[in-house]
Amino acid sequence: MRSAARNTPDHGTGAGSGDAVTEEPDIAGPDLADRDAGEHPESPGEQTVAFRPIRDDEDMIEDAPVRPGEECEGEPADADGEQDPADAAAAEAAQDAQSLEDDPEGAEDAEHTDDADGMEDIERAEDGEDEPDGDRVRSFPMPEPVSAALTEALNQLRTAVKGLHFGLDVPGSEEARKAQASVLAQLDDYVIPRVHMSTAPALIVVAGSTGAGKSTIVNSLAGGKVSATGVRRPTTATPVIVCHPDDHEWYARGDLLGGLRRLDEPTRDAPPGSVVLTSSPSLPRGLALLDTPDIDSVVEEHHEIAHRMLDAADLWVFVTTASRYADAPSWGLLRRAKERGARLVIVLSRVPHRSREVVVKHFGRMLKEYGLGEVECFVINETSVRDGRLPEIEIADLRIWMSALSADDERREAAVKSTLNGVLNSFRTRLPALARHLETQVALRADLRSDVDAAYMGALTRIDEATRDGSLLRGEVLARWQDFAGTGDLMRTLQLRRGAKGHQQGPERVRGLKAALRAGLEALVNSAVQQAAEEVVARWRQRAGAGDRLAATPGLGRPAEEIARRTTRTITAWQDHVTELIRTEGVTKRSVAKLISFDVESLSLIFMIGLLGYGATDAPAGAGAGALPQRLLRGLLGAESLRNISAKARSDLRARVGLLFDEETLRYVDALDSAGIPDEAAATRLYQATYNLEVAR
């Protein structure tokens, strides 16, 4: 959207003041500065439309009268996909009304700008029709009507790609991140601007190994020292664009390679993300050369820059030498060209006279085997380089090829189109690959999450089992229970109604049993938690990549520090809850209540022992069946009531322990989250965007 707006011709200024037309060739720069200097405040939205096109004067004059008509037609076009500028324009209009009082001239200016802003689509279409004659190479041919759908699809794609987030460090995520960056850069640097501008000056990238003589060839073609050459490897660190002086402004404007800062001359410590822009009259119009850093030297940043440049170019000139043509990185580059469907030209440089024939033949055969036999190939002999340039005779072929390309618009357009198409085609495989990787991440995360759940579910099951199979009634619990029952305290908790009020003849034994039971349960829970923690880590270790790394997070292999305290709290709370249950729900059978009173505390304890120690709560009803506590309780409370309370107490214990486990689980979820959460819908969005792009093409 932004780049589209930036490209809008600023007719308003031209039409508004007559003398502006005569000044047409010098473009926006100074004009923009003037406007900035003026009192008229500019919204950011407006700034992007401040450029004026370079065009022949009569073109402008012709255009001007037509404008009012266009304006009316322009409005509906606005509706589809151009909402934002329209809004901005409305806001601006209001602002202008204010500034009208202070500065009528500026306001008028701005108003016209608004108009132009709103109708760029129509105008661009119009401009495209205005460009039939080929001899006007100086003018920037305005793009063919770019369907709003394609723009929309590309923007949508851009958003989708930008929104991808590969959080988990699984094998391949680094590559995926790189691929994402490269797709994004290519969209911004090349595809989006190029779609809007069609054949406007073509960019020829010169790429190849370090020491292959890329800069030397660029210098020779430019007829001057525009890029540094030398024996130091790697030589070129900052890419250099060389163009015809007439095209200079266009490149300075920065639609292509918009993200890079323009420098006037190469400096030793140019910041990364910048490009040197110079011009040379020796180059034909409509073509620019881009000298890139190497693809294979020890300075790895260069490779990335080079690849980014390649992604933004319309034609590739691949330079290699007689001693390098079999290098693996070179063939990697050729493969990339093939994959991207880029228009390719190969230069075999530094070929010694003696072996020219053998080498050229051999290289030709290798290319043919690789499926690149059709590619145009230029050979440059090994000669002495003077002043960073080759003798003119060596590059004559190359120069002729360039001139032909410059002169023949159709051919150039075909080349540009073919590269653009190739890039769009390459999206068909590159984007699904990204989406697939994202899906892998999402799946892996789900797997890791389910590992945690499975481990803790297992722990819960173990606790369940231990409280059903009687293994809890061992050790101290058993000893205390024996103590409690064997000393008659059990019987003493039951008091005949007509006897004295229940006397506590051994509260310390009740307390002891209660504490022992709690300790037993705690030990059970703690041991289960410990096992679960270890199991999670063990399971994660088995998952390659991210799981492995996450498992190494300190502290995950064991339960949280405060787990013991929390367990105590949980179990105590459960015991209290059970006592409460017995008190409120354990209504004694009426027939029994007449005879016997009982101590709730002791009874709930007997109940817990019966529930967890003996387990079999579902023993068939009937006097005499089942273990002692159950029989006792059934006798006191009735079978129905006992079953109810048992079910409630058990599910309550489960719930409480489950809650405790949830807190534990949270640690793992946090660890997972801190590693990055892949957005599950992002892959779908990406597929959708890819599909939309295909439809829009």
Next chain:
Amino acid sequence: MTAVSTAETQHGLGSRLAALAKIVELGQGRLDPALVTEAAQLLLRAGDRLKLSSDHTVVALAGGTGSGKSSLFNAVSGLELSPIGVRRPTTARTHACVWGIDGAGPLLDWLQIQWRHRFARASALDKGESQLHGLILLDLPDHDSIRALTDHEAHRLIQVADLIVWVLDPQKYADASVHRRYVTELNGHDAVTVFVLNQSDRLTPEEQAECVADLEELLRREGVTRPRVVATSATTGKGVDSLKAVLAESVAARRAAYQRLEADLDRLVLRLVKDVPELLRVESTVDGARRAGLVEALCDAIGVSALGEALENVYAVRSAEWVGWPYARWAARLRPDPLKSLRLGAVKDDIRGLVASSVTAQPAEVDNAVQTLADGLTAGMPEVWRDGVREAARSRVDELPEALSGELSEVAPPLDRVPVWWWLLKIWQYLLVLMFVASLAWAGAILAYGVFKAGRPPAEVLGDVAVLPWVGLMMISVLGLGLFSAMSSRNFVVLAAGKERDRLEHDMRRRVGVLAQDMVVQPLERELNRYNEFFGAMAAARR
């Protein structure tokens, strides 16, 4: 002197390699598997190389395609042995030239140099090259062409050669394929690496100086502290003699093989150390306090003290049935039993059965006890080793509760046990009851015969009224005696139960201690020893 230092180097290297072998053995599963594999490979390679001729030095000419390795090979050997050409890549198989063939055969076999690519300088003395005697010069295929992607011969030989000569040229000297893949990777190999800037005839002297300076700077940045750079030209022969001199020096010292292995070892150990960051020596035995802690925790898992208390209490209660005053018991029976009304069945039998059940250990608590011990011992150890120790401590934890239960049920007397003296006391109490009944009968008889004159008494004493007070006195004293002996024997029961409890607890603790030693402490200590051995090996390998 050379021989001495060589022997020393060899000795030092030998012990370090032995340490590395130990590390590989103990570190299995504890270290990064890739690293262990690499260490095992190094051990294998070192073993092989040290067995083979130490009189020969394997020098490999390595480099990218088109840098002139073969030309340089021919220039050094003085013969056209390796084919040179303009097609890239030219050399596909490694060529070898040996100065002094005696004993080199097995070494060449090990290097897997094909027979037809082996050449020997017939007489080491010709051309005055005696100082190169013992040199095996290899002309490697390139490592950076598209062919090298599938053929790893160059890579293999670069890993095993004693001395590596990197053949670079002005075009390619800064290629990532050399620097990233090898120079940085073989960091610390200064002593066994030489850099040659070939094709220097293509440069003017100034350019050459700039080039060499740039290369040296680049190498220093990559961690080569003292780069040895020789500028040569295979075509003009310039610099070849200096290269020969460098080679001769290495060959004469006969130490390149050791230096290479040492450098490899240094590098590997450095990475090992990085993998195992904080290696602290730990106590290899479990100290007394921890051992006592474990026994205590295991006793808790069995409930030893609770068992003791139960023993004491239950005995005290149960003894009432045996040694108590019978009259009190009979009186208690007359009281109504609430349980009867509930129709619960034989509750008493249940309780008796419950009390009779034997000692068992709580598995979860046993688990936690062992866990606590392992955690306490391994504080500060690297995570993988902690896991190992934990694993070792728990190796038999599944059997432990069973073992404990089995062992202790032998010791612990069932709570329903009845000692003989309880029987005796019971008999005594019933005797007293009999006596009371007898006296009662006597008193009745006196009353009947003596007081109410019911008839003729069968015996004199049965009718003598004067005896009556004495009989009454006897009845009271029999009752009193019963009460007194019940009370005192109750005290005895409590006393005996206390003693029994002490004995029981002591015995149990002792047995738990033995079991803990066998099933927990021993495997754990074995693992700690392993760890310490590993620690020692790491220290030894570090030099």
